Amino acid sequence: MDVGMMMVFSSYGWENCPDDRVWDEEIRLARLAADSGFDCLWSAEHHFNDYSFVPDNLSLMTHLAAICPNIDVGTAAVILPWHDPLRVAENAAVLDMLSKGRLRLGMGRGLARREFDAFRLSMDESRGRFDEAASMIVDALKTGFIEGDGPYYQQPRIEIRPRPQNSFDGRIYAVASSEDSVLSAAKLGAHIVMFADRPWETRAPVIQRGRELHREFHGTEPPHIMLTEFCVCGTDLAETEAEARQYQGKFVESNFHHYEFLGEHFKTVKGYNSYQEKADIARESGLEGAVDGFMKAASWGTPDKILRGLEDRRKVVGDFELNIAFRFGGTPLEVSERGLKLFAKEVLPVLKSWGPAKAATAAE
DSSP states (O other), X not given: OOXXXXXXXXXXXXXXXXXXXXXXXXXXXXXXXXXXXXXXXEEOOEEEETTEEESOHHHHHHHHHHHOTTSEEEESOEEXXXXXXXXXXXXXXXXXXXXXXXXXXXXXXXXXHHHHHHTTOOGGGHHHHHHHHHHHHXXXXXXXXXXXXXXXXXXXXXXXXXXXXXXXXXXXXXXXXXHHHHHHHHHHTOEXXXXXXXXXXXXXXXXXXXXXXXXXXXXXXXXXXXXXXXXXXXXXXXXXXXXXXXXXXXXXXXXXXXXXXXXSGGGGSTTOHHHHHHHHHHHXXXXXXXXXXXXXXXXXXXXXHHHHHHHHHXXXXXXXXXXXXXXXXTOOHHHHHHHHHHIXXXXXXXXXXOOOOOTTTSOO
8 A cells, every 4th residue: 555644734733833844843843754664745725824834835845855865755736727738847846857757747626715715716617727728738758848718727838847857647636525626536547545534435436436437438447546634643542542532633623713614705706516415414413513523534543443444444455555744734743743643653564565456346
């Protein structure tokens, strides 16, 4: 199994935590993960507030590629509606050249109204902008030229310099939770990226549909989905359960706040039906119910409990890549480091030893 570490860069849950301290501590964890056998360092893109603040994850990953030369770097994700596709293609080509083919390019369309508003963009355009830009970028990294004549990006044909040096086959990822996002990811031939925020049994049909669509579009077996989650790992089960409820709970709270899941605006925004369903569930169950659902989907506890949970998950969704965050929701650095080290020592070697899931149990 391919296992990466997710970097959130959040100060939500801490009081008076300077931004530079957040960045220093996340990069300290990145160095530790790179030295502990993880396959990739990943980061989200977010702006303007303490939920997460990585305004340019390609720039961040260029830095990490230099200081951590023996691990892949990835974006989960570059939010395409907030960028010019030409600049994304250029910056990806530069990073991939400097890292000698270690970039995994993940893309998304964005979800937070507050971020779209600050960029003076309508969320109604996010699907169209993503689909148009993603296709341009993938083609540019394949051919060395970018062009577009769509409603959002009229790009004259121009060569990408430095020229892309390596094939991106198998290295394109797309965040997808809704059926239309899964369709977009399948058209791109991308790894589907999902976050652990609800029971996996409810996600299995959409995952299966994504695999079917990939086969229809490309005539090949689909790449593994990547599941991103937020983990508390320790040796004492009761202690880690209490920590998980505290820190995963605070992360869920920050998620509710940042994305305004208790609001009504998803009802009127094009292409966000699945998030409206999540918002409806959130209002019905409340924060406490949402935390309970999150903890059922995510990994926490002793290494043995985490491994059993991942085994059960594989029976539901089939083979997957894993992307684990250890610092979120006010998790103290010492707890994050403890969890990362224990996971790397006792969970990671077992995951790397797993062969393919049996066809009889995988959601195929």
